[in-house]
Amino acid sequence: MHSPELLKGTLQTIVLKVLKDQGRMYGYEITQRVKDLSDDRILLTEGALYPTLHKLEAEGMLRTETETIGKRVRKYYSLTPQGRSLVKERVSEFIAFIKTMGNVLQVELG
Amino acid sequence: MHSPELLKGTLQTIVLKVLKDQGRMYGYEITQRVKDLSDDRILLTEGALYPTLHKLEAEGMLRTETETIGKRVRKYYSLTPQGRSLVKERVSEFIAFIKTMGNVLQVELG
């Protein structure tokens, strides 16, 4: 598990990007996907994830559909057009940030 | 200027690394060095920098010497042996984090 401080500020970027790649996901699925992609190094906590999803929905970046599997409810999230723009922006920002950090730390990243 | 949230958790790493590279620096000098290396994209605030320096000193990672230039006091910081270990650890952590993020975001970084 990574030192969690570094993760701060990356949650939105992560959520938006995996949603873009997968198309349509529910909360728990997102945590598992990120866990897998990160080799168990990034474990999203529910206390951070759900408020983030709600916020992005409220801002019009995500839309939801509810599905009932058996008696269990799943809330699927997908990107709105605005959300699509935001992903690009966030990912670009992150890449630019890494580039800058590479200069400051004088290391090759990637 | 980068979105400041991404910067969270990187302050110690940045401070330690520039100190390692320069050998001996005072607070204001660190802010200017980072400003230069980052092309004005990372502007360390004093409210964050000084408490961090004090903390690292209290933990035995940094040592200080005070110098008086004219009537102005400068507090020079340099790494202790423990501090040297910490830099390596922090930089490695950061590189590992970036690698992980590359996988999660499915992008080439660096």
Place this chain on the structure above:
DNA sequence: GGTTAATACATAAGAGAATTATGCATAAGA
């Protein structure tokens, strides 16, 4: 000679983003 900007340190109050804790409920596996 006077004003502004830069240099140089420091700390306190407040904001923001996450962790931790808690709560509820269903389904699967041992």
Place this chain on the structure above:
DNA sequence: TCTTATGCATAATTCTCTTATGTATTAACC
């Protein structure tokens, strides 16, 4: 049957940083 996994949600707390404030010296401009 009991534990683990699945699935959502929110409140309290913690941590880190920004913003604001305070003090003081030096250089640059007009």
